[in-house]
Amino acid sequence: MSRIRIIRSGLCSTVQDRGRTGYRHIGVPLGGALxxxxxxxxxxxxxxxxxxxxxxxxxxxxxxxxxxxxxxAITGADMAPTLHDNSERxxxxxxxxxxxxxxxxxxxxxxxxxxxxxxxxIAGGVDVPVVMGSRSTALRAAFGGHCGRMLTAGDDxxxxxxxxxxxxxxxxxxxxxxxxxxxxxxxxxVRPIDLPKPDxxxxxxxxxxxxxxxxxxxxxxxxxxxxRISSRSDRMGYRLTDQRLELELRDELLSEGVIPGxxxxxPDGNPILLMADCAPTGGYPRIGHVITADLxxxxxxxxxxxxxxxxxTLDQAQVxxxxxxxxxxxxxxxxxxxIQR
Amino acid sequence: xxxxxxxxxxxxAVVAWRSLDEASAGRAVQNATAHLxxxxxxxxIAVAPAFKSLxxxxxxxxxxxxEVEKWISDTLxxxxxxLETTRRKLDIPVCYDSDxxxxxxxxxxxxxxxxxxxxxxxxxxxxxxxxxxFSPGFPYLAGLPSQLHTPRRASPRIQVPAGSVAIGGAQTxxxxxxxxxxxxxxxxxxxxxxxxxxxxxxxxxxxDVIRFVPIGRRQFDDFxxxx
Numbered sequence: 001m002s003r004i005r006i007i008r009s010g011l012c013s014t015v016q017d018r019g020r021t022g023y024r025h026i027g028v029p030l031g032g033a034l035x036x037x038x039x040x041x042x043x044x045x046x047x048x049x050x051x052x053x054x055x056x057x058x059x060x061x062x063x064x065x066x067x068x069x070x071x072x073a074i075t076g077a078d079m080a081p082t083l084h085d086n087s088e089r090x091x092x093x094x095x096x097x098x099x100x101x102x103x104x105x106x107x108x109x110x111x112x113x114x115x116x117x118x119x120x121x122i123a124g125g126v127d128v129p130v131v132m133g134s135r136s137t138a139l140r141a142a143f144g145g146h147c148g149r150m151l152t153a154g155d156d157x158x159x160x161x162x163x164x165x166x167x168x169x170x171x172x173x174x175x176x177x178x179x180x181x182x183x184x185x186x187x188x189x190v191r192p193i194d195l196p197k198p199d200x201x202x203x204x205x206x207x208x209x210x211x212x213x214x215x216x217x218x219x220x221x222x223x224x225x226x227x228r229i230s231s232r233s234d235r236m237g238y239r240l241t242d243q244r245l246e247l248e249l250r251d252e253l254l255s256e257g258v259i260p261g262x263x264x265x266x267p268d269g270n271p272i273l274l275m276a277d278c279a280p281t282g283g284y285p286r287i288g289h290v291i292t293a294d295l296x297x298x299x300x301x302x303x304x305x306x307x308x309x310x311x312x313t314l315d316q317a318q319v320x321x322x323x324x325x326x327x328x329x330x331x332x333x334x335x336x337x338x339i340q341r
Numbered sequence: 342x343x344x345x346x347x348x349x350x351x352x353x354a355v356v357a358w359r360s361l362d363e364a365s366a367g368r369a370v371q372n373a374t375a376h377l378x379x380x381x382x383x384x385x386i387a388v389a390p391a392f393k394s395l396x397x398x399x400x401x402x403x404x405x406x407x408e409v410e411k412w413i414s415d416t417l418x419x420x421x422x423x424l425e426t427t428r429r430k431l432d433i434p435v436c437y438d439s440d441x442x443x444x445x446x447x448x449x450x451x452x453x454x455x456x457x458x459x460x461x462x463x464x465x466x467x468x469x470x471x472x473x474x475f476s477p478g479f480p481y482l483a484g485l486p487s488q489l490h491t492p493r494r495a496s497p498r499i500q501v502p503a504g505s506v507a508i509g510g511a512q513t514x515x516x517x518x519x520x521x522x523x524x525x526x527x528x529x530x531x532x533x534x535x536x537x538x539x540x541x542x543x544x545x546x547x548x549d550v551i552r553f554v555p556i557g558r559r560q561f562d563d564f565x566x567x568x
Binding site: 021022023024025026027028029131132138140141142143144206208209254255256257258259261262279280281286289290291292314315317318321322325 | 347348349350351352353355357359374386387388389390391392393394395396398401402405406472473474475476477478479481517518520535537538541542543547
């Protein structure tokens with residue numbers, strides 16, 4: 001069975017899929033890839049069905065060795081990956097495109113030049129056990145993924161069996177390869193999903209139950225000021241600093257449901273943007289929600305970066321999400337056509 | 342009473358009975374959770390109960406808000422007011438040994454009680470699981486005697502051991518996994534409340550009736566060794 005080995009680990013690399021949807025009633029976070037679109041695209045580029053797991057890398061990526069000839073694809077943040085074959089020759093890698101790499105080769109990811117999270121999909125997926133319906137790593141509760149934790153140097157992970165599409169792609173690219181050990185990539189790539197602008201990114205939000213509790217200057221600032229993503233940000237949530245928002249109305253709240261994208265306002269006035277590993281309930285006022293279509297952009301924001309918010313309606317949010325899904329489907333149909341050629 | 346139905350972002354809804362008292366809201370939540378889960382429609386992912394509300398998660402690519410709202414209100418209209426539920430009764434052993442009861446003295450001091458009185462008051466009460474949350478399998482229990490209501494610690498602990506039984510305000514709960522936390526720890530149970538490898542992974546369910554059974558240190562160690 002094909003395997004990968006972590007030679008050098010990144011800052012926070014975990015095995016992720018689409019998360020655990022059915023256990024929030026007992027307090028289990030949804031989890032899953034923070035940039036779901038990038039994860040899905042990477043999977044599809046190597047012919048993986050949607051439930052397969054990828055490796056999510058954060059800010060600085062890993063160095064990974066492949067035991068066998070393997071079909072892979074990289075999406076999301078640009079971590080300047082390079083391929084190193086047995087004779088240590090350095091070969092460039094094109095993202096957003098399938099790639100056949102030779103046994104014994106290593107992919108070396110650096111620090112992200114743009115974006116924050118990179119996804120490495122491997123044909124057949126990372127074959128960690130399914131725990132409570134998912135292969136995602138639940139970091140805080142320490143289960144799922146690879147031993148319930150971040151990947152670390154020396155980790156050895158099994159790969160699953162590639163799908164029929166993955167196998168065909170592998171054969172096609174193998175036929176092209178001249179036996180030099182060079183990476184083989186087709187002469188096309190899918191249009192990358194937008195990464196946030198490096199200066200100030202904008203996330204679209206819809207109002208929350210407690211948005212009317214904000215003072216008028218608080219609401220004004222939520223919609224017009226720039227917030228900084230604090231370094232105290234992780235897969236559970238981003239702390240937003242530089243602006244304090246105050247509430248006009250204050251009431252003790254009982255914990256109610258929250259979802260990834262929810263913006264909570266704790267008493268210190270610095271909002272917290274919840275991400276995929278957030279608890280399913282929270283007791284702070286909910287002053288807005290980043291729309292699902294923009295959660296991928298949120299996942300690519302880096303600590304220290306500025307972010308602003310723009311209000312849209314619930315109906316618009318749902319339309320934007322459907323449009324995004326259509327774009328993804330279109331990109332994949334294009335890719336499939338090229339694979340068949 | 343008709344609950345409020347509010348969007349929670351673009352892919353969930355909160356159904357809340359905020360003006361009802363705790364017990365009636367709890368019954369309404371359980372009743373509605375059962376009915377919504379039973380009469381689910383395509384595109385609805387899950388229904389999760391909280392204290393005086395429940396959350397409905399849906400696929401925003403499949404269902405529009407208006408459809409979700411209509412389904413919830415139609416389903417709840419047809420819900421009979423009371424639902425006969427058989428509540429499970431569970432005994433949970435708790436060791437109040439000083440090794441585990443990190444905040445027992447400060448809780449006792451706060452109420453001018455002996456630590457022994459705190460312990461007795463705590464295990465003598467009957468509790469109901471109101472909600473599971475915070476961390477996987479963490480039960481929020483209603484029924485804490487008012488003499489024991491204690492504010493959370495000024496600064497939370499970075500790591501509270503799994504099994505810790507603690508008081509936070511008017512509630513008591515059990516840290517099902519080791520995690521950071523600000524509740525006052527007064528004992529520990531050797532019972533594993535959450536195990537991802539077990540089916541179901543969570544020992545308790547919302548609505549369960551809980552009694553704490555005090556055990557000594559040796560019983561705790563024996564129990565912990567056996568499991």
